[in-house]
Amino acid sequence: MTQYKPVVGVSEAVTLLFIFLSSKVFLTHVVFLYHEGLNAAWMIPIIQTSTGLLGLLLLVSVLNKFPGRDLVEIGEELTGPYINLLFALYYLAVFVFGAGMTLRGISEQVVAGFLPDTPISLVVFTFVLGTVVVSYLGVEAVARTARFLLGVMVVTAMALVLLTIPLWQFDAFYPLWGGGLWKLLAGALKNTGDFVQILLLGIIYPFLPVNQVRQIGVRGVIVAGFFLFLYVLAPLLIFTYPSATELTLPSFEMARIINIGRFGQRMEVVFLPVWVFGNMIFLSISLYAGAAVLARLCRLSDYRPFVLSVAVFTTVVAFVPRNALQAAYWNHQYLSQYSFIILAAILVILLLTARAKGKGGDKNEQGG
Amino acid sequence: MMSWPKAMLKYLLYQKPKSIPSVYQSGIEDKLEEAAPQPSGSGGKEPGRKPEAKEHGKPTDGTGGKKPRKRVARQRNKTGSPVREKFVGKVAENQSIDEILQNKVKLVYDLEENRRVLAKIFRVPQNKDAVLRSLTIGTDPPVKALLVFIDGITNSQVQNLAVLQPLMLISGLFDRSMDEQPGANGGTAFYKDLFDRVKEALVPANQVSTADNYARIVDDVLNGNSALLIDGFNQAILLETKGWQYRSVGTPQVEAVIRGPQEGFTEQIRVNTSLIRKIIHLPSLVTEFIKVGGASPMQCAVMYLDDLANPDLVHEVKRRLESIQADYTQVTGLMEQLIEDAPFALVPQVLATERPDRVAANLLEGHVAIVVDGSPFVMVVPATFFSLMQSPEDAYVRWPFGSFARLIRYAGLFLALLLPAHYVAIVAYHQEFIPTDLLLAMTGSREKVPFPSIVEVLIMELSFELIREAGVRIPGTVGTTLGIVGALILGQAAVAANIVSPILIIVVAVTALGSFSIPNYTFSLSIRVLRFIYIFLASVLGLLGIMVGFFVHVGLMVSLKSFGVPFIAPAAPVTRKNQDYFMRGAEWQQEIRPDYLDPLKRRRQPRISRGWTGPAGRKGDSGPQ
Numbered sequence: 001m002t003q004y005k006p007v008v009g010v011s012e013a014v015t016l017l018f019i020f021l022s023s024k025v026f027l028t029h030v031v032f033l034y035h036e037g038l039n040a041a042w043m044i045p046i047i048q049t050s051t052g053l054l055g056l057l058l059l060v061s062v063l064n065k066f067p068g069r070d071l072v073e074i075g076e077e078l079t080g081p082y083i084n085l086l087f088a089l090y091y092l093a094v095f096v097f098g099a100g101m102t103l104r105g106i107s108e109q110v111v112a113g114f115l116p117d118t119p120i121s122l123v124v125f126t127f128v129l130g131t132v133v134v135s136y137l138g139v140e141a142v143a144r145t146a147r148f149l150l151g152v153m154v155v156t157a158m159a160l161v162l163l164t165i166p167l168w169q170f171d172a173f174y175p176l177w178g179g180g181l182w183k184l185l186a187g188a189l190k191n192t193g194d195f196v197q198i199l200l201l202g203i204i205y206p207f208l209p210v211n212q213v214r215q216i217g218v219r220g221v222i223v224a225g226f227f228l229f230l231y232v233l234a235p236l237l238i239f240t241y242p243s244a245t246e247l248t249l250p251s252f253e254m255a256r257i258i259n260i261g262r263f264g265q266r267m268e269v270v271f272l273p274v275w276v277f278g279n280m281i282f283l284s285i286s287l288y289a290g291a292a293v294l295a296r297l298c299r300l301s302d303y304r305p306f307v308l309s310v311a312v313f314t315t316v317v318a319f320v321p322r323n324a325l326q327a328a329y330w331n332h333q334y335l336s337q338y339s340f341i342i343l344a345a346i347l348v349i350l351l352l353t354a355r356a357k358g359k360g361g362d363k364n365e366q367g368g
Numbered sequence: 369m370m371s372w373p374k375a376m377l378k379y380l381l382y383q384k385p386k387s388i389p390s391v392y393q394s395g396i397e398d399k400l401e402e403a404a405p406q407p408s409g410s411g412g413k414e415p416g417r418k419p420e421a422k423e424h425g426k427p428t429d430g431t432g433g434k435k436p437r438k439r440v441a442r443q444r445n446k447t448g449s450p451v452r453e454k455f456v457g458k459v460a461e462n463q464s465i466d467e468i469l470q471n472k473v474k475l476v477y478d479l480e481e482n483r484r485v486l487a488k489i490f491r492v493p494q495n496k497d498a499v500l501r502s503l504t505i506g507t508d509p510p511v512k513a514l515l516v517f518i519d520g521i522t523n524s525q526v527q528n529l530a531v532l533q534p535l536m537l538i539s540g541l542f543d544r545s546m547d548e549q550p551g552a553n554g555g556t557a558f559y560k561d562l563f564d565r566v567k568e569a570l571v572p573a574n575q576v577s578t579a580d581n582y583a584r585i586v587d588d589v590l591n592g593n594s595a596l597l598i599d600g601f602n603q604a605i606l607l608e609t610k611g612w613q614y615r616s617v618g619t620p621q622v623e624a625v626i627r628g629p630q631e632g633f634t635e636q637i638r639v640n641t642s643l644i645r646k647i648i649h650l651p652s653l654v655t656e657f658i659k660v661g662g663a664s665p666m667q668c669a670v671m672y673l674d675d676l677a678n679p680d681l682v683h684e685v686k687r688r689l690e691s692i693q694a695d696y697t698q699v700t701g702l703m704e705q706l707i708e709d710a711p712f713a714l715v716p717q718v719l720a721t722e723r724p725d726r727v728a729a730n731l732l733e734g735h736v737a738i739v740v741d742g743s744p745f746v747m748v749v750p751a752t753f754f755s756l757m758q759s760p761e762d763a764y765v766r767w768p769f770g771s772f773a774r775l776i777r778y779a780g781l782f783l784a785l786l787l788p789a790h791y792v793a794i795v796a797y798h799q800e801f802i803p804t805d806l807l808l809a810m811t812g813s814r815e816k817v818p819f820p821s822i823v824e825v826l827i828m829e830l831s832f833e834l835i836r837e838a839g840v841r842i843p844g845t846v847g848t849t850l851g852i853v854g855a856l857i858l859g860q861a862a863v864a865a866n867i868v869s870p871i872l873i874i875v876v877a878v879t880a881l882g883s884f885s886i887p888n889y890t891f892s893l894s895i896r897v898l899r900f901i902y903i904f905l906a907s908v909l910g911l912l913g914i915m916v917g918f919f920v921h922v923g924l925m926v927s928l929k930s931f932g933v934p935f936i937a938p939a940a941p942v943t944r945k946n947q948d949y950f951m952r953g954a955e956w957q958q959e960i961r962p963d964y965l966d967p968l969k970r971r972r973q974p975r976i977s978r979g980w981t982g983p984a985g986r987k988g989d990s991g992p993q
Contacts, residue, residue: 011942110912115797118909126909130916134923144926144940145919262803269794269801269911276915284923 008207010216012143015150016204017220018227020197020285021052023278025231026251027105028328029194029336031244033232036187039241040178042233047188049225052195055340056217058347059198063205063213065360071202072296074360075346078353085297087346091203092293094196094339096310099286100317101331103127106279108324109249113268124318131280132311135287136304139204142284149277156274157227160251161234163258163267168237178241191332192340194228195221199343203289248325251275287311465489472581479599483514486597489586490516498589503532505570505598506539511562516585516604517594523611527594530573531607535596539570563601571596575608587659591667615744617643620722622889628764632722637741641669643724644739644746648731652676658686660703660740662693668703669739671727677734678966684931685736685749698742701890707738707749709929714897716890717930719751726760734967736931750933750965753925754949757781759887762952770952780885783878784895788825789902789914791875795821797910813869822907824868828876829903831857833896836880937964946972 008016024030033041059071066074071091075084107123115123134141178184201208201217208216235250238257247253252275255268290313291306321327354360452459465488467473475482483500490498501515515531559565567576579585580603585595592610617639620632633640641655652675659665668689672682688707697703700720708717718738721727722745727737730748738747748755757777762770794801795810802810817824835854842850858876862868879899886892898921905913928935938945943963947953956977961967976982 007941009941009943012940115910115912122909123912126912126916130920133920137923137927140941141923141927144934144936145923147942148922148926148936148940149919265803266800269798272911273915276912277919280916280919 006138006140006207008139008143008204010209010212012147013208013216014219015146016143016285017200017216018223019146019278019281020200021195021220021224022227023282025228026275026278028248029332030232030250031247032332033191034241034245036191037184038178039172039236040176040184042229042236043184044188044191045225045228045232047185048192048194049221051192052198052221053218055195055344056198056221058344059202060214060217062347062350063202065354067210068206070205070296072293075350078350078357078359088293088297090342091199092290094199095286095290096313096317098335099283099314101327102279102282103314103318104321104327105324106275109252109275113252114272124315127280127283128311128315131283131287132307135284136307139207139288142288146281153274153277156271160255160271161230163260164234164238164254167257169240172237172240191336193336193338196335196339196343200285200289203292287314469583469586472583474581475602475604477600477602479512479514479597482597485582486516489582503536505535506537507562512599514597515594516589517609518589521592521612522594522609526609526611531571531594534570534572563598563603566598567605571605571607573607577606579604579606623721623723625761625764628760629725631724633724633744633746635742635744637667637669637739640739640746641671644671644727647724647728658689660689660692661697662695664696666697667741671731671737671739673731676967676969677736678968681931682736685738700740700743700745700747703740704747713928714894717751719748719755720745720890721748723760733961734965750930752930752933753936756888756891767952767954774951777885780882781895783882784886785899786902786914787875787879788829788899789906792821792825792903793906793910793914796907810871813871816866817869824872825903828868828872832876832880933964938962
C-alpha cells in the first residue's frame with residue numbers, strides 16, 4: 001500500500017496533533033486538574049499551553065537540524081544506539097501507556113454509559129480492531145481519517161458545550177484565582193505532561209511539509225489548548241467546585257444534563273461520535289507511532305509488522321489497572337505529571353549533543 | 369392390436385436408460401482419466417493390484433480419496449492437453465493464423481495467394497459473414513482485384529457507388545481521359561503505378577489508407593472497412609465503408625435532468641466522440657484511439673484537452689488501457705474493473721456517465737474521458753467521492769437550489785447507509801435516547817412483532833432488495849404486477865401479519881428513497897451492500913458498532929485512489945478547492961479548476977467573469993440601446 005512516501009498536509013497534521021493532544025478531555029483526566037486548580041482550574045490549560053509551546057519550539061529546533069529524519073533516527077546519530085535505545089523506549093512507553101490507559105478509559109465509559117450488558121473485552125476488542133485497521137493503512141490514512149471526521153467532531157464538541165450554556169453559573173469563577181496564583185502555577189507545571197504528545201511531531205516529521213513544521217506544531221498546540229480550556233471550564237461552570245471534582249466523566253455528565261425541551265432529553269447518544277472518534281483517532285495514532293518507533297529501532301523501512309504487536313501490547317497494558325479509575329489515576333500520575341520533563345531533558349540532550357558534535361544544519365524555517 | 373401391451377410394458381418393465389445422443393459431451397478431462405491408464409508413480413495403477421477396487425469404482429492407485437485425481441486433473445488443465453490433443457489439427461491451424469496476425473506477415477504479389485490466406489483467416493467458406501469479392505478493374509488492360517469485407521457491418525450503398533462502380537465501370541473512361549504515356553506497371557506519368565492510380569483517382573471514398581500486412585487488413589475489415597487487393601501488388605487499399613445499425617441518439621435513461629441537454633450517448637463510439645466534440649469546440653480536444661483487450665480487441669477512445677489535462681494523467685490512462693489483455697471488454701463496466709486502482713474496494717473509482725455535457729464539463733476541468741465502442745456510458749477519470757455525489761442538474765439550476773439539492777442528496781446518502789442500522793441500534797440498545805412518548809408508541813407498535821429488531825429489519829430490507837432486483841429484470845409487460853406485489857409485501861400486509869412494525873415500514877421506505885437519491889448507480893449499489901454490514905454491526909454493538917464501522921470505512925475510503933487522486937479529495941487530503949465540491953457555489957465563483965487534477969491551466973475563468981459588472985461593462989451598457 002505504501003510504495004511511495006506518504007505525505008501529510010498542513011491541515012491534516014494540525015488535526016492529527018490537536019486531536020492527539022486534546023482527546024483526553026473526554027475522559028476522566030480533567031477531574032485531576034480541578035484538584036490542582038480548584039475553581040480556577042480553567043487557567044491551568046492556558047499555562048499548560050504555554051509550556052507546551054515552549055516544548056514544541058525545542059522539539060522543532062532539534063528536528064529542523066536534521067531534515068527528513070525522525071526523532072529516533074536523530075537520536076541514534078547523535079547519541080549512538082545504546083543511549084538512543086533508552087530514548088526510543090521512552091517514546092514507545094509514552095505511546096503505548098497513553099494508548100493503553102485511553103483504551104481502558106473509553107471502553108469503560110462506553111460500557112458504563114451505553115452498553116451496560118456488554119463485556120468490556122468485546123468493547124476493547126472492537127476498538128482495537130478498528131484502530132489496527134486504520135493505523136495499518138498508514139499515517140496518511142490516519143491523518144486523512146482525522147481530517148474527514150474533524151467537522152463532525154468539532155461541531156459535536158462545540159454543541160456539547162454550547163447546549164449547556166443555560167446551566168452555566170458564572171459565580172463559579174470566584175474567587176478568581178482559586179487557591180492562589182502560586183498554587184495554580186504549581187498545579188499547571190506539575191501537569192505539563194498533558195502536552196507530552198507533541199512527541200508525535202518528532203515521529204511523523206519526515207512526512208510533513210518542509211518548512212511548515214513549526215507552524216503545524218504551534219497551531220496544533222493552540223487549538224488543543226483551547227479545547228482543554230473549554231472542557232475544563234464548562235464542567236466547572238455547570239457543576240461548580242467542589243462538585244466537579246466528584247465527577248468521573250465530566251463530558252458525559254454534561255451530555256446527560258442537556259435539556260432542550262421535552263423532546264431533547266437524554267442526549268448523550270448524540271455526542272457518542274465525538275467520544276468514539278476522538279479516542280479512536282488517538283488510539284490509531286498511538287499504534288502507528290509505536291510501530292514506527294519499533295520499526296526505526298529495528299531499522300526496518302516498514303512499520304506494518306509492528307502494528308499488531310503494539311496493539312497486543314496496548315491491550316495488555318489496558319487491562320493492567322483494576323478499574324477505570326485506576327487507569328485514569330495512573331495516566332495522570334505517570335503520563336500527565338512528569339513525562340514532559342523527561343521529553344524536554346531528552347530534547348535538550350539532543351540539542352546540546354548536536355551543538356557539541358557540530359552536526360545538523362541550521363534550518364531557518366519560514367512562517368509559523 | 370398387440371402393440372398396446374408392448375407399449376405398456378415399455379413403461380412397466382425396467383429398461384436400460386438411453387442417453388440423449390450428442391456429439392459434444394463436456395468434461396473431456398474426466399472421461400479421458402477414466403478411460404486412460406493412470407500415470408505411473410504415485411498416481412499410476414500398480415500391476416499387481418487386485419481388481420476389486422476397480423469393480424467398486426474406487427481409485428486403484430493406492431493413495432485413496434479424490435486428491436490424486438484432482439491433482440492429475442489440475443495438471444492437465446494447466447496444459448489443456450486433452451482437448452488440444454483431440455483437435456490437434458484445428459489447434460495447429462489456429463496457431464498458424466495467430467502467427468500470421470501476430471507476426472504481421474506481409475502481403476504477397478500474387479492475388480490468389482493473398483485470397484487463400486485471407487480465406488483461411490476469416491474461415492471462409494464456413495463463415496458467411498466474410499465476403500471475398502473478386503472483380504476486374506476496367507482499365508486497359510483489365511486487372512484482377514479482390515474486395516474483402518464483412519457483410520452486415522459495411523454500407524453496401526457506399527461499396528456499390530464509391531468502390532465497385534468506379535472500379536468496374538468508370539475506370540476505363542478515366543483511363544482514356546488521363547493521358548498519355550503509360551508508365552511502368554500500369555501507371556501513367558501522372559501516377560506512380562496502377563495501385564497509386566486506383567487509390568488516388570478510382571475510389572471516391574472519403575477515407576483511404578494502405579496496408580501491407582494481413583493483420584492490418586483483418587483489423588480494418590473487422591471494423592467495417594473494405595480492403596481492396598490488386599493483383600501484382602503486395603499492398604491493399606483500405607476503404608472507409610463502415611455502416612452498421614445502431615441506436616440513434618436518445619434521451620439519457622439513468623441521468624435524467626429537467627433543465628439541461630436531453631442527449632445521451634449511444635453504443636456507437638464515433639457518435640459518442642462527436643457528441644462530445646459538438647460541445648467542446650476546441651482544437652486542443654484530442655481523441656486518441658487505443659485497441660484494448662486480447663482475444664477481441666476493442667476500440668477505445670481516450671479524450672482529453674491537450675492544453676489542460678495533466679500529461680502524466682493522460683499517460684497513465686493510456687498505459688493502463690494498452691496493458692489490458694482480456695477476452696471481453698466491450699462494456700465500460702467491464703473495462704472499469706480492469707483499470708481501477710483498488711478492484712476489491714466496494715466503491716467505484718471511475719465516473720460512468722451517459723451524458724455528453726457531463727463529460728464535456730469534466731474534460732474542461734482537466735479530467736480524461738474513456739469512450740468504449742459498444743457502450744452508451746463514458747468513463748471519466750479520476751473520480752472522487754464528491755464527483756459521484758454530483759448531478760449535472762446542480763449546475764443547470766440557480767446555485768442555491770443546486771446546493772440545496774446536494775444537501776438533500778447527502779442526507780439521502782446518510783439515510784440509505786445508516787438509517788436501518790440506527791433503527792436496530794436504538795431499538796435494541798439505546799432506548800433511553802427515544803423520548804418517552806415516542807418510545808411508548810414504538811413499543812406499542814412492536815408489541816405483537818415476535819422477532820427481534822434485527823430480524824424484522826433484515827426481512828424488510830431483503831424484501832425490498834428483492835423487489836428492486838426483480839424490478840430491473842422483470843419484462844415490461846408484467847411490470848405493473850411488481851408494484852402491486854411490492855406494495856403488498858412492504859405495506860399494510862406485512863404489518864397486519866405482525867411480521868414487522870409500522871415504524872419499520874417508514875424506515876425502509878425512507879432508506880429506499882435515500883438510496884434512489886444517490887446519482888451514481890454503481891455508488892448506489894455499494895451503499896446497498898454496505899448497509900447490511902452496518903445493520904450487522906448495529907445488532908452486535910449498537911451505536912458503537914456503527915461508529916467503529918464508520919471509522920474503518922472512512923479509513924479505507926481515504927486510502928483509496930483513483931488514477932493517483934485520493935478518493936476523498938479535496939476534503940482529505942485538503943487541497944485548494946473551488947466552489948463546487950460539497951456545495952454548489954455561484955457560477956461566477958467557479959474560478960479555479962480542481963487542484964487535485966494538477967491541470968496545466970489552473971484558472972477556469974478570470975476573477976471578474978461577469979465583465980458587465982466592471983467599469984468597462986457599465987460603459988458598454990450605456991452604448992447602443
